[in-house]
Amino acid sequence: MMILLTVVGGLGGSVLLGRTAVQFVIAPRSEEKTPSSEIWGLSIVLGIGLTGWLSFLWSWSNGRLGFAFSIGLAGLGWLTRLWTIWQSSRQPMQSSTLAVDPHRSNSPIAGPRLVKACQWLIAILVVLAFAQSMLTPQRFWDERAIFAIKAKVLFEDSSINSSALLNPEFVQYHPQYPLMLPLIEQHLYSLMGHTEDRWAKLWFPLLYAGLVLSFSGVCSRRLGAAWGWTCGLLLATVPILMPDEYGFLCAQADAAVACFHGIAVLYLWDGMSCASPKFRLRKALLAGFVASCAAFTKDEGTAFLIIDVLSWTAALVLATLMRAVSGRKSPGASSESHFAMLRFDAFRVLLFTSFAGTMLLPWFSHRRRLPEVTEMHYVGRMSISALYDRLSTLRWSLPHLSSRMFGEWKDWGLQWWIGLAAIVTRPGRAIEQPQLFLILNLFGALAALLVAGMLAPAELEEHLGGSTHRFLMQIVPVVLLLVAAQWAEPAEGFESVGKLPDSTTQSIPREHGTRV
Amino acid sequence: MLFRKNRTIEQAVAVCLAAACCISVCLSLAVWLIPVDVIKVRAFDQAPEESFAQFEAVGKAEAIWWMLRVSSAGATLFFMYTWRRRIAAAGFMSGLIEDVFDLLRRKTSSGKSQKSLPGIVVWVRGTSIVAMLGLACIHQIHGMSKRASDWPYYRLNNGDEILPNISDSNRAVIRYLRTATPEQSRILVVSDQKLFFLSYYLLPRHLLHHMHPDAEHLIPRKNQERQLAAYRLSDLPATLLREQRPDYVLEYFEGPEYVESERATEDADWLRFIRNWQRDPNYVPTYTVVLRRWTEPAK
Numbered sequence: 001m002m003i004l005l006t007v008v009g010g011l012g013g014s015v016l017l018g019r020t021a022v023q024f025v026i027a028p029r030s031e032e033k034t035p036s037s038e039i040w041g042l043s044i045v046l047g048i049g050l051t052g053w054l055s056f057l058w059s060w061s062n063g064r065l066g067f068a069f070s071i072g073l074a075g076l077g078w079l080t081r082l083w084t085i086w087q088s089s090r091q092p093m094q095s096s097t098l099a100v101d102p103h104r105s106n107s108p109i110a111g112p113r114l115v116k117a118c119q120w121l122i123a124i125l126v127v128l129a130f131a132q133s134m135l136t137p138q139r140f141w142d143e144r145a146i147f148a149i150k151a152k153v154l155f156e157d158s159s160i161n162s163s164a165l166l167n168p169e170f171v172q173y174h175p176q177y178p179l180m181l182p183l184i185e186q187h188l189y190s191l192m193g194h195t196e197d198r199w200a201k202l203w204f205p206l207l208y209a210g211l212v213l214s215f216s217g218v219c220s221r222r223l224g225a226a227w228g229w230t231c232g233l234l235l236a237t238v239p240i241l242m243p244d245e246y247g248f249l250c251a252q253a254d255a256a257v258a259c260f261h262g263i264a265v266l267y268l269w270d271g272m273s274c275a276s277p278k279f280r281l282r283k284a285l286l287a288g289f290v291a292s293c294a295a296f297t298k299d300e301g302t303a304f305l306i307i308d309v310l311s312w313t314a315a316l317v318l319a320t321l322m323r324a325v326s327g328r329k330s331p332g333a334s335s336e337s338h339f340a341m342l343r344f345d346a347f348r349v350l351l352f353t354s355f356a357g358t359m360l361l362p363w364f365s366h367r368r369r370l371p372e373v374t375e376m377h378y379v380g381r382m383s384i385s386a387l388y389d390r391l392s393t394l395r396w397s398l399p400h401l402s403s404r405m406f407g408e409w410k411d412w413g414l415q416w417w418i419g420l421a422a423i424v425t426r427p428g429r430a431i432e433q434p435q436l437f438l439i440l441n442l443f444g445a446l447a448a449l450l451v452a453g454m455l456a457p458a459e460l461e462e463h464l465g466g467s468t469h470r471f472l473m474q475i476v477p478v479v480l481l482l483v484a485a486q487w488a489e490p491a492e493g494f495e496s497v498g499k500l501p502d503s504t505t506q507s508i509p510r511e512h513g514t515r516v
Numbered sequence: 517m518l519f520r521k522n523r524t525i526e527q528a529v530a531v532c533l534a535a536a537c538c539i540s541v542c543l544s545l546a547v548w549l550i551p552v553d554v555i556k557v558r559a560f561d562q563a564p565e566e567s568f569a570q571f572e573a574v575g576k577a578e579a580i581w582w583m584l585r586v587s588s589a590g591a592t593l594f595f596m597y598t599w600r601r602r603i604a605a606a607g608f609m610s611g612l613i614e615d616v617f618d619l620l621r622r623k624t625s626s627g628k629s630q631k632s633l634p635g636i637v638v639w640v641r642g643t644s645i646v647a648m649l650g651l652a653c654i655h656q657i658h659g660m661s662k663r664a665s666d667w668p669y670y671r672l673n674n675g676d677e678i679l680p681n682i683s684d685s686n687r688a689v690i691r692y693l694r695t696a697t698p699e700q701s702r703i704l705v706v707s708d709q710k711l712f713f714l715s716y717y718l719l720p721r722h723l724l725h726h727m728h729p730d731a732e733h734l735i736p737r738k739n740q741e742r743q744l745a746a747y748r749l750s751d752l753p754a755t756l757l758r759e760q761r762p763d764y765v766l767e768y769f770e771g772p773e774y775v776e777s778e779r780a781t782e783d784a785d786w787l788r789f790i791r792n793w794q795r796d797p798n799y800v801p802t803y804t805v806v807l808r809r810w811t812e813p814a815k
């Protein structure tokens with residue numbers, strides 16, 4: 001019972017820490033009505049990300065991890081929440097707009113019963129995820145050999161500079177892998193006072209809840225409540241995220257990366273169709289933070305960060321070119337305002353990249369000290385000649401990849417078929433900038449997987465064959481977001497996704513100028 | 517007309533809820549009144565005449581029975597509560613059916629200005645939603661059944677106790693090292709095995725291993741089907757032992773290229789442990805395990 005209370009207190013502290021962060025990210029005077037599902041979903045994700053990052057930064061600056069730090073962190077979450085509630089109670093008019101539930105807003109919602117039914121089903125799925133997760137101890141290769149082993153060492157030695165983790169002869173897999181999961185696991189161990197890997201798995205269904213709530217919240221805000229929550233339910237039921245073994249039921253990093261990467265892309269996409277420039281900047285910062293969490297969870301996260309930047313830039317350039325070729329302009333928008341919009345978008349790309357990069361700097365600085373045994377060294381191996389020499393690997397990896405995506409739908413889900421159908425049935429919508437960004441992002445991720453197969457020093461069939469399904473899991477939220485955007489009409493009060501309202505194009509130069 | 521339709525839906529919902537209440541109450545009574553031991557004995561009797569199968573059948577039956585107890589109690593409470601509010605429930609159900617048909621057939625947008633999607637899009641979208649939810653149901657059921665199958669092995673035990681999903685030999689070596697070495701010791705291992713699980717379950721003991729570069733990116737296969745390259749103790753550079761200063765040195769080989777049958781009985785403590793473990797006083801292990809204390813040689 002005591003353990004349960006401790007664990008709930010620790011998890012609750014992290015979520016409330018995230019809730020306070022959300023208060024700052026989504027301003028109290030928000031012009032947009034933010035659904036409470038989005039607020040709490042984001043609170044969970046940001047809270048877990050902050051727990052990992054703050055533990056790392058504390059230890060990186062020679063602070064001692066352990067009970068005192070963990071209880072302090074959890075206490076900080078609870079205290080900051082109490083403080084924000086107290087502040088809100090002093091300014092009722094300002095804070096009342098923060099947690100506006102769409103059901104309580106003035107405009108009527110289409111399909112309110114459907115929304116309620118989806119919410120109930122999602123709640124049941126989350127409870128089942130917690131129950132199923134707690135019914136097994138950690139038992140897979142990666143979850144023990146890479147992450148849990150580091151978590152135990154961090155708990156024993158109370159520092160990321162532990163002599164064991166710095167020793168090349170100490171037995172651990174991928175010593176240079178990021179420390180987000182080991183740090184959040186050791187956070188619970190420190191609160192409990194001993195290691196018990198079943199309890200550490202609680203973070204993962206919590207991340208599942210965070211992903212599904214954020215996704216449903218943003219989609220319901222952008223695409224209408226009924227369709228948004230339906231898409232949230234579809235995401236929650238994708239078998240690869242919560243099948244019998246992998247996904248959020250185990251403590252491997254793939255589902256966690258899916259959560260962080262999915263939310264980063266979600267907010268980049270949201271920022272592309274957001275009316276206010278101020279919120280577009282906030283969303284770029286938010287996406288930057290969550291993308292840095294993905295990179296601090298698994299190395300694929302760094303690749304996704306690069307892919308996000310490249311696909312965003314490419315979508316921007318392509319959309320501008322298409323607009324120039326077709327001679328189409330937003331009503332009332334001059335060529336100067338188009339240029340200002342482009343400049344503003346470029347600034348957002350820069351903001352996103354630099355924020356995520358700055359977050360990751362301490363980690364990359366620490367990583368250089370870690371042993372290199374069993375590391376794949378993809379970047380070091382990358383060269384034109386190496387890629388050219390290994391082109392023949394595509395003869396195996398391409399059919400394998402398409403079989404995993406489309407052939408094995410009974411095991412991993414129908415999302416790839418449905419994504420394809422969504423593009424084919426509405427091709428015109430697929431070339432709008434936000435959807436183009438999602439499509440390029442997906443292609444970038446798939447290309448990265450094939451390149452990894454070409455460069456890895458391991459046997460191709462063993463290496464890719466054993467990991468493709470887990471990699472594909474990491475981009476499932478992006479596929480579902482594409483499906484949601486493709487098959488939806490915009491919710492009332494918003495222009496078509498990707499087209500800025502007139503007032504925005506007019507206000508960009510002023511807003512941009514003052515910020516830069 | 518509308519009134520009659522609502523009345524019909526109300527009656528249908530009331531009948532369905534009454535039936536659901538009756539079924540869930542009966543099920544709850546049955547599963548809570550019949551003791552778990554009765555179900556376990558029945559499962560034991562029905563399982564094949566083999567101890568392993570009987571162990572699995574008994575554990576699985578116990579898990580399924582407890583799942584039924586929890587879910588039937590929850591369902592009973594839910595249906596009774598809904599029965600008390602059956603008029604509201606009928607309104608909700610008729611609205612839900614309307615909403616679902618709207619979603620599957622015509623429109624999605626909110627508010628006043630509803631726009632229609634093209635017919636083919638609506639058809640493909642509706643079919644996709646139904647297919648995804650159907651597949652999800654199958655996976656959920658499969659997942660729960662898998663948890664019931666896992667139950668006999670894992671129950672609510674800590675991973676450190678049950679050492680899940682590793683080979684029997686790994687399990688034996690971990691248990692031996694736990695008894696033979698103090699918790700804070702440093703153990704240098706020479707081995708042709710991947711030692712990550714040993715390292716994990718032996719913490720806070722630190723396991724040290726100088727991995728052969730040829731084995732770095734290879735994944736082991738079951739039953740030693742893939743021989744991983746390894747250093748023997750004599751191959752290790754002398755400086756390594758001096759640098760690492762282990763408390764113990766362990767030689768642990770399972771692959772045919774490294775196992776020396778004459779060394780199987782070299783470590784008397786290990787031999788005693790494994791014979792006791794196997795409950796066979798004449799058992800001779802097929803793999804090499806030799807643990808010895810290491811003291812730094814005098815300069």
